[in-house]
Each structure stands twice: as structure tokens, then as C-alpha cells.
Amino acid sequence: MRRWMPVLVTLVVLSVFLAACSSPAGPGTLVAVKGTSQSLDGSDAVWDKAPAIAVKTGVINGTKAPGPVEVKTQAVYSSSDIWFRLEWPDATESIDRSWTFDGTAWKKSGNEDRVGLYWEISPIKQFDSKGCAVLCHNEGEDPSKWYMITPEEKARADNWHWKAARSNPAGYADDKWLTGVLEDLKDLESANHGDQKQAGGDKDNRTEDKKGPAMMQDPGKAPSAGVRFLLASEAVPLDPAKFKAGDKVPAYLLAKPDGSRGDIQAKGVYSNGKWVVVLHRALNTGHEDDVQFNTARTYPFGLAIFDNAGGANHTVSLDALTLKFK
Numbered sequence: 074m075r076r077w078m079p080v081l082v083t084l085v086v087l088s089v090f091l092a093a094c095s096s097p098a099g100p101g102t103l104v105a106v107k108g109t110s111q112s113l114d115g116s117d118a119v120w121d122k123a124p125a126i127a128v129k130t131g132v133i134n135g136t137k138a139p140g141p142v143e144v145k146t147q148a149v150y151s152s153s154d155i156w157f158r159l160e161w162p163d164a165t166e167s168i169d170r171s172w173t174f175d176g177t178a179w180k181k182s183g184n185e186d187r188v189g190l191y192w193e194i195s196p197i198k199q200f201d202s203k204g205c206a207v208l209c210h211n212e213g214e215d216p217s218k219w220y221m222i223t224p225e226e227k228a229r230a231d232n233w234h235w236k237a238a239r240s241n242p243a244g245y246a247d248d249k250w251l252t253g254v255l256e257d258l259k260d261l262e263s264a265n266h267g268d269q270k271q272a273g274g275d276k277d278n279r280t281e282d283k284k285g286p287a288m289m290q291d292p293g294k295a296p297s298a299g300v301r302f303l304l305a306s307e308a309v310p311l312d313p314a315k316f317k318a319g320d321k322v323p324a325y326l327l328a329k330p331d332g333s334r335g336d337i338q339a340k341g342v343y344s345n346g347k348w349v350v351v352l353h354r355a356l357n358t359g360h361e362d363d364v365q366f367n368t369a370r371t372y373p374f375g376l377a378i379f380d381n382a383g384g385a386n387h388t389v390s391l392d393a394l395t396l397k398f399k
Contacts, residue, residue, distance in 0.1 A: 101392040102126070104399050107147035110156040113340035115245075115349035120158055123147040130378050130388035133209065136216045140388035142378045144235050150356065150398060155366060157352045158378075161189055166343040167395075168301060170238045170325060172278070172286045176318030179285035183324070185238035186343075187379035188350055189387075192364040193374060194229040194250060205389045208251065216385035220261035226253040231264065231364040235350055239275040242298040243329045246339040246352055247274070250362045270363045272332035277322060278303060280300030286311055286322040287398035302327055333360040368398040 103126050108119040128144040145160040169183040182221055191205055199207045208230060211219040235246035248268045256263040267274070274280045290296050290307040292315075298304050303323035312320070329335050334357050341350040356366040366372065376390040 074327055101128075101394045103146055103394065103396050105148035105150045105155065106398060106399050107151070108156075109151050110149060110158075110351065110353065111368050113338060113351045113353060114342050115145075115158050115160070115274065115340075115351045119149055120147055123158070128376050128394065129391050130376065131391045132388055133216070133385060135211075135214060136385045136386045138382060138388050140378075141211075141391075142388050142389075144376060144378065146376070148396065150366075150368065153356060155354060155356055157190075159350045159352070160347060161188075161345070161378060161384055162347045164346060165378060166237075166348075167382065168238045168241075168343075170323070171301070171321040172324050173216050174316045174318060174320045174322075178179045180321075181279075181324055183238070184383060185236055185379075186348060186381055187237060187383070187387075188235045189377040189379070190233040190347075190352075191251070191375040191377075192233075194231050194362070194364050195227065197230060198224050200230075200371040200375070201395070202393050204393055205377055206375065208359075208375070209385075209389075211385075218261065219385045220264065221251055222255055222264040223253040228253050229362075230338045231362070233337055233352060235341060235352065236275075236349075237341060237343075238302070239325050239327065240339065241341045242302040243275075243304065243327045244338060244340060245329045245335055246337040248330075248334050248336050248363065266362075268333035268336070268360065270330040270332035270334035273305075273327045273328040273335060275327050276305070278326050278396040286324070288326060289315070291321055298327065304328065333358065333362055336360065336363060366396075366398075371398075372396040 104124050106123055125145050125147045129144050130142045132138050132140040142161050147158040151155050167186045171183050172179045172181050208221050231253040232249040233246050240247050249315050250266055252264050278286045279290050289311040291309045292305050294307050305328040306324040336354050338353040354384045374394050377387045379387040
């Protein structure tokens with residue numbers, strides 16, 4: 074028996090090693106598995122087979138964002154495309170960005186729920202260990218003066234920004250990219266650029282003096298995106314005679330962008346106190362302002378949840394997150 078002991082010890086050590094190598098990925102590793110989503114409503118059977126991780130997001134000190142929030146996150150991919158499914162609780166469906174008429178003047182109000190994903194286009198220092206935290210630049214106690222920027226001038230990040238009121242009705246997530254240069258010190262968004270496009274995207278629905286809406290739903294067409302939204306293709310010049318006190322008009326004209334900015338198809342469904350958002354994009358878009366996915370590699374990413382808010386008032390993923398293909 075004694076002569077077999079070294080062999081047994083070796084086998085035990087080897088079995089432990091193999092178990093460790095084949096064990097499920099860590100809590101921050103999202104494993105994308107082979108599959109195809111036929112619908113963007115998140116109900117496909119493919120998601121029953123896709124492993125899920127619970128991404129915990131927390132409040133940034135000094136902000137007013139409600140939280141924390143836990144996001145059930147999944148991914149599937151084919152030879153050419155990738156899909157992400159994100160599910161999180163939200164007590165209220167926030168989709169109302171509108172102008173309201175008081176009988177004399179118009180007043181703009183409302184915000185929206187959103188989700189953001191950040192990826193590396195080029196390597197970003199500490200992004201693989203800190204995620205979104207390395208992109209948030211804050212030098213003071215006032216969150217309204219914080220801004221997003223990459224830590225090095227030449228580093229670039231891909232920003233997928235799904236918006237419940239502005240992009241969701243048109244079926245996409247806004248595709249943008251972040252650089253390391255704040256081009257205008259008075260414009261805190263000037264390091265954040267939209268991907269290239271020729272037309273489309275959301276636009277402010279307002280008059281030149283910015284005192285009210287310029288366009289309204291064509292009375293001869295049923296609003297195909299719902300009465301709370303105004304597609305640019307269904308908009309006509311506003312007729313003041315058609316409005317009374319309390320009436321609302323959507324504050325944005327909506328259209329899916331063409332070009333690189335419209336790369337990401339998306340659909341969000343709110344039901345039973347939660348959002349389910351599915352994002353769909355080609356693995357390789359061929360655009361230099363996007364992350365290009367190679368299934369032989371892993372990719373760090375960050376995630377943010379906005380609850381009827383914008384700017385710094387959001388929760389961010391607390392753990393380092395990594396996408397891995399299986």
C-alpha cells in the first residue's frame with residue numbers, strides 16, 4: 074500500500090487542479106455561450122441555457138442615485154453576432170421626457186431609465202480591475218461637475234448607452250466612444266463622442282427660442298411607437314390650436330441612426346417591476362470607433378444603471394467584470 078501512496082497523492086493533487094480549472098467562472102466573469110436570439114424581448118429559450126451572473130452595482134459617493142441594484146446578466150453568440158440580456162428591478166417605469174402645456178406656456182420635464190456598458194477599444198490602464206471607476210473624473214464634492222474620460226490621452230472606450238425614452242422606442246442603443254481629451258473645458262461631455270452617422274438618432278423637439286416643442290404627432294397617423302414618443306418620420310409642425318392646458322408633447326424626435334452609431338439593436342421591456350433589456354450587435358462591426366470581439370479573447374467591461382436620472386446619478390458595477398467566450 075505504501076508504494077501506492079505517492080501515486081494516490083499525485084492523483085488527488087491532479088484531480089483538485091483539474092477541478093479548479095473546470096470549475097464555473099468567478100462571480101465577475103460573464104460566460105457567453107453559443108446560441109442565437111430570435112427575438113429581442115428577452116423571452117427566447119436560448120436564455121434558459123445561458124449562464125447568468127449577478128452584477129452588483131453601488132452608489133457613487135456624493136451622488137443621489139438610488140441603489141444598490143443587482144443586474145442579472147447573460148450573453149450568447151453566433152459565428153457573427155453577440156447578444157446580451159440584462160434584467161434588473163426598478164419600482165417605476167421612467168420613460169416620460171416631454172413638454173407640458175399649462176394653457177399659456179410650455180414646460181419641459183421628465184427623465185428616463187438607462188443602462189450603460191463600457192468596453193475597451195484600446196487598452197485602458199486599470200480598467201480590467203476597476204471598470205467604470207477609472208473613467209469617472211471627479212475633483213470636487215459637486216457631482217454635477219464630474220465627467221467621464223479615459224485616464225490616458227490616447228486610450229479609447231466604447232460606450233453602449235440604452236435609453237428608455239430616447240433610443241428604446243426606435244429599437245437601438247446609442248453607440249458612442251470615450252477619449253482621454255476634454256476638448257472643451259466648459260462642456261463636460263466633450264470627451265464623449267457619438268459614433269459616425271449620416272442621419273437619425275434622437276433630436277430635441279424644440280423651437281429656435283427653446284420655449285416649446287416645434288413638432289407634434291401627425292394627426293393622420295397612429296403613433297407607431299406609442300403616444301409618449303414621437304418618431305421623426307411621423308412628425309409634423311406643431312399646431313398650437315390643437316392643445317389645451319395639461320396636454321403633453323414628446324420632447325424628442327426619434328429615429329434609429331445609420332452608420333456606426335446605429336450598430337446596436339436593442340429592446341427594453343418593463344413588466345412586473347423590472348426591466349429586461351436585450352442588446353444585439355455584430356462581433357466585428359468593421360468600425361474603428363467600436364470594440365471588436367474575438368471569441369478567442371476575454372474582454373473587461375463596466376456596467377451602470379440609471380434610475381430616472383442622468384449625469385453622475387447612477388450606480389456602477391462594484392466588481393471587475395470580464396466577458397469570456399465558451
